[in-house]
Amino acid sequence: MESIYQPVADLILRRQPCVALTGAGISAESGIPTFRSKGGLWEKFDPTVYASIEAFRGDPSKYWSIRGEFIRNYDAYQPNPGHRALAELESMGLLRHVITQNIDGLHRKAGSRSVTEIHGSLREIFCIQCGKEYRAPNIPEGTPPRCECEGVLKPNTVLFGESLPIQALETAWREAGGCRVMLVIGTSAVVQPAASLPFIAKEHGAALVEVNLDKAFSNADYFLEGKAGTVLPELVSEMRKQS
Ligand code: APR
Numbered sequence: 486m487e488s489i490y491q492p493v494a495d496l497i498l499r500r501q502p503c504v505a506l507t508g509a510g511i512s513a514e515s516g517i518p519t520f521r522s523k524g525g526l527w528e529k530f531d532p533t534v535y536a537s538i539e540a541f542r543g544d545p546s547k548y549w550s551i552r553g554e555f556i557r558n559y560d561a562y563q564p565n566p567g568h569r570a571l572a573e574l575e576s577m578g579l580l581r582h583v584i585t586q587n588i589d590g591l592h593r594k595a596g597s598r599s600v601t602e603i604h605g606s607l608r609e610i611f612c613i614q615c616g617k618e619y620r621a622p623n624i625p626e627g628t629p630p631r632c633e634c635e636g637v638l639k640p641n642t643v644l645f646g647e648s649l650p651i652q653a654l655e656t657a658w659r660e661a662g663g664c665r666v667m668l669v670i671g672t673s674a675v676v677q678p679a680a681s682l683p684f685i686a687k688e689h690g691a692a693l694v695e696v697n698l699d700k701a702f703s704n705a706d707y708f709l710e711g712k713a714g715t716v717l718p719e720l721v722s723e724m725r726k727q728s
Pocket of ligand 1 (some may be wrong): 507509513514519522525531586604675676696697698701711712714
């Protein structure tokens, strides 16, 4: 009996290069809350108050009250089988690049090497006054934590109202425009410009495969319903069988 993974495995094997676009859903099984699905961060905290650059400039302690714990426990968060499946796909030579909206660094921890973090990362933290760089989890105490120069620290992440790192954006556009299959994993696809990447891929002839608990895309060619930590390892094992 054909598995639901067979046609998708066959598609990826036949249509290279393959690129993945990931969102918070792939990190949910690592214990990191998503933003908009059930129990998401933005259900509890208004992002314009807690995660916009304007709010940060006014009162950085709000942002730090929702991000300080993650940064100080940075090493404790581990990739899950979904991240590891993408790293394995890369090592099989079947996944050229991961474009992630996530700032948790878990793709790199899982062993993926070709990764673009378009919203930056909580790994690097800078003093907004003198530019001194700190590395998670080693940051001073306090909310907000301050540099030796007394400047406020800010993680190297893109807050609402900030522009994305142009280098990362150019890479993401290039990889989306150059792939023949895009795996769209665990994203509600509502935040631009990330949400345009699957459309760029499709316009350039790529097939879209969505992995999500429920459909966020109406025009995906395949929809693999379920948790990324279950679906992706199944897909990779099917690809191992067929390759
Ligand atoms: N496996 C697969 N998908 C999942 C899982 C899971 N275990 N758990 C949740 N999802 C799906 C949800 O159904 C939803 O479609 O992941 C998606 C998460 O959506 P969001 O919480 O909106 O996260 P994301 O799409 O990454 O948000 C994009 O918004 O707030 C900004 O900068 C932030 O990068 C973030 C951006």
